Amino acid sequence: xxxxxxxxxxxxxxxxxxxxxxxxxxxxxxxxxxxxxxxxxxxxxxxxxxxxxxxxxxxxxxxxxxxxxxxxxxxxxxxxxxxxxxxxxxxxxxxxxxxxxxxxxxxxxxxxxxxxxxxxxxxxxxxxxxxxxxxxxxxxxxxxxxxxxxxxxxxxxxxxxxxxxxxxxxxxxxxxxxxxxxxxxxxxxxxxxxxxxxxxxxxxxxxxxxxxxxxxxxxxxxxxxxxxxxxxxxxxxxxxxxxxxxxxxxxxxxxxxxxxxxxxxxxxxxxxxxxxxxxxxxxxxxxxxxxxxxxxxxxxxxxxxxxxxxxxxxxxxxxxxxxxxxxxxxxxxxxxxxxxxxxxxxxxxxxxxxxxxxxxxxxxxxxxxxxxxxxxxxxxxxxx
Amino acid sequence: xxxxxxxxxxxxxxxxxxxxxxxxxxxxxxxxxxxxxxxxxxxxxxxxxxxxxxxxxxxxxxxxxxxxxxxxxxxxxxxxxxxxxxxxxxxxxxxxxxxxxxxxxxxxxxxxxxxxxxxxxxxxxxxxxxxxxxxxxxxxxxxxxxxxxxxxxxxxxxxxxxxxxxxxxxxxxxxxxxxxxxxxxxxxxxxxxxxxxxxxxxxxxxxxxxxxxxxxxxxxxxxxxxxxxxxxxxxxxxxxxxxxxxxxxxxxxxxxxxxx
Ligand SMILES: Nc1ncnc2c1ncn2[C@@H]1O[C@H](COP(=O)(O)OP(=O)(O)O)[C@@H](O)[C@H]1O
Ligand SMILES: [Mg+2]
Numbered sequence: 001x002x003x004x005x006x007x008x009x010x011x012x013x014x015x016x017x018x019x020x021x022x023x024x025x026x027x028x029x030x031x032x033x034x035x036x037x038x039x040x041x042x043x044x045x046x047x048x049x050x051x052x053x054x055x056x057x058x059x060x061x062x063x064x065x066x067x068x069x070x071x072x073x074x075x076x077x078x079x080x081x082x083x084x085x086x087x088x089x090x091x092x093x094x095x096x097x098x099x100x101x102x103x104x105x106x107x108x109x110x111x112x113x114x115x116x117x118x119x120x121x122x123x124x125x126x127x128x129x130x131x132x133x134x135x136x137x138x139x140x141x142x143x144x145x146x147x148x149x150x151x152x153x154x155x156x157x158x159x160x161x162x163x164x165x166x167x168x169x170x171x172x173x174x175x176x177x178x179x180x181x182x183x184x185x186x187x188x189x190x191x192x193x194x195x196x197x198x199x200x201x202x203x204x205x206x207x208x209x210x211x212x213x214x215x216x217x218x219x220x221x222x223x224x225x226x227x228x229x230x231x232x233x234x235x236x237x238x239x240x241x242x243x244x245x246x247x248x249x250x251x252x253x254x255x256x257x258x259x260x261x262x263x264x265x266x267x268x269x270x271x272x273x274x275x276x277x278x279x280x281x282x283x284x285x286x287x288x289x290x291x292x293x294x295x296x297x298x299x300x301x302x303x304x305x306x307x308x309x310x311x312x313x314x315x316x317x318x319x320x321x322x323x324x325x326x327x328x329x330x331x332x333x334x335x336x337x338x339x340x341x342x343x344x345x346x347x348x349x350x351x352x353x354x355x356x357x358x359x360x361x362x363x364x365x366x367x368x369x370x371x372x373x374x375x376x377x378x379x380x381x382x383x384x
Numbered sequence: 385x386x387x388x389x390x391x392x393x394x395x396x397x398x399x400x401x402x403x404x405x406x407x408x409x410x411x412x413x414x415x416x417x418x419x420x421x422x423x424x425x426x427x428x429x430x431x432x433x434x435x436x437x438x439x440x441x442x443x444x445x446x447x448x449x450x451x452x453x454x455x456x457x458x459x460x461x462x463x464x465x466x467x468x469x470x471x472x473x474x475x476x477x478x479x480x481x482x483x484x485x486x487x488x489x490x491x492x493x494x495x496x497x498x499x500x501x502x503x504x505x506x507x508x509x510x511x512x513x514x515x516x517x518x519x520x521x522x523x524x525x526x527x528x529x530x531x532x533x534x535x536x537x538x539x540x541x542x543x544x545x546x547x548x549x550x551x552x553x554x555x556x557x558x559x560x561x562x563x564x565x566x567x568x569x570x571x572x573x574x575x576x577x578x579x580x581x582x583x584x585x586x587x588x589x590x591x592x593x594x595x596x597x598x599x600x601x602x603x604x605x606x607x608x609x610x611x612x613x614x615x616x617x618x619x620x621x622x623x624x625x626x627x628x629x630x631x632x633x634x635x636x637x638x639x640x641x642x643x644x
Contacts, residue, residue, distance in 0.1 A: 282489075284449075287506040288501075288504060292506075295489055
């Protein structure tokens, strides 16, 4: 298969390409761009100047508040931190001391203070898992094994009760690990379910399966996630026989998986629908079985097509995990809210919410960047 | 009718025809698209099917490997009757290769992977062996140097030749072509037809829907003319083209010749 490079040039490609001169400097480059797009007419020049002024004002104001006038630490008084200096400059400067004092609670909730290294490692494990899964050279069967091992390790670390780690009940889990557990397990289980539901919904040979899939999607999609979570936490135990009781977090997790799967199924179905019929027929004509066609021809193409809406849904559900607060599970948004509800720190919610926004943004932006990288890579490999 | 006479002679030529259609009927909803279609293709015979658009050519050829199912009559391919039985379907799909008008290559796989997919997964061939086989066929269709590229990087004519190679990699005994050159720019038609002529010379049983009359004259043992779901006339290409018996064929030929 190692053909010399010259052999790859076929007869029709031998013609010399028409030589193209480089475009003149006033057509390309940043100055030309700015002139064409920002200062083309007196009208767009005016708008540009006004916007530049507004943006500068706003960002300078923010920098002044967040950096120049900010207070980073507060002295410790007899009864806890003394926040009077912060209160004195409220509105003029940020009080980042609240983050310094409270970040452990925000990140790990009521997890026993001395054991918080455990959820911290869990967060690191999750992030490591994402990074490894994102790399295409790890897209092998072994990846499933890695997931199983890492998730098991996370379970051991969170619960403890072995290796000399004291047992920590789920009722005191909270903060970032909860957010990551709910969204990672949620999407990891919801995605395969979604693929099966999408395939079932397009099945022509199995009308019963198709009906079931349609019902599932329509029923779940038709109710708000909040009501599903309520059902999972309040109503579900009523239907169970006495003594049988699933944990609250598990029930929320299941509700979350079911909800996400219904949405993802529709995204996947859109991709299936976009494929030309000829792809399936070519597979048929070659004698491939349904699952061979689906796994090797249809899904790889359909899923590539829907990377943007798929990631859109992933991001939406990552943030929707914060809804579990209504059934008394403390995700990272809720712990942040509780942190500023104690009298010492009341009134410094802006700082805390900014801190939380940065955390959420880091995860969501990473997903977004990754997906556009993936898209680029796939479109390159198709030679377009 | 000449049709039945030909059936008899074809049957006499070989005890077991490669393909046998007997009074095949098919409807799409209320539309009758195949009407009592009977045809026999002997082993190693090359049949060209022509007819106006919408006359049911694609439907008929797609019934032969059961991409479509017929509702009445029987279709026997290489001694296996086409039914809902999955095992029979499996056998036939291995025996029958198909080339489509729109190539239908798998755009996310390289040329080589396109060719080795079915041998590896359907024929359970070891990967190295399948790749060797695929390179053999890619050489035969004269594009071994494109093996590592993706279909989107190839011209239409090259893609169609890959599609032919891909079908051949399954070592079929019968090849079906559904207007293989209709989606191609004129300058690429020849390279695909040449590939098909080369294939015909190897003694492959071929059923080919095409309007390339030159190809039909050169290669076909028999031309079948279809109109409105029926086989109207069939016979050797020279006789059929020089001496059409029905008005429908005369009209069709005059339109084709004017079009070219
Ligand atoms: N999947 C389908 N559903 C409904 N009608 C169809 C379908 N495929 C083909 N037809 C109709 O059947 C007739 C025959 O089609 P076809 O076999 O594709 O003709 P040809 O290949 O000779 O142009 C046409 O009238 C066409 O509109
Ligand atoms: Mg057709």
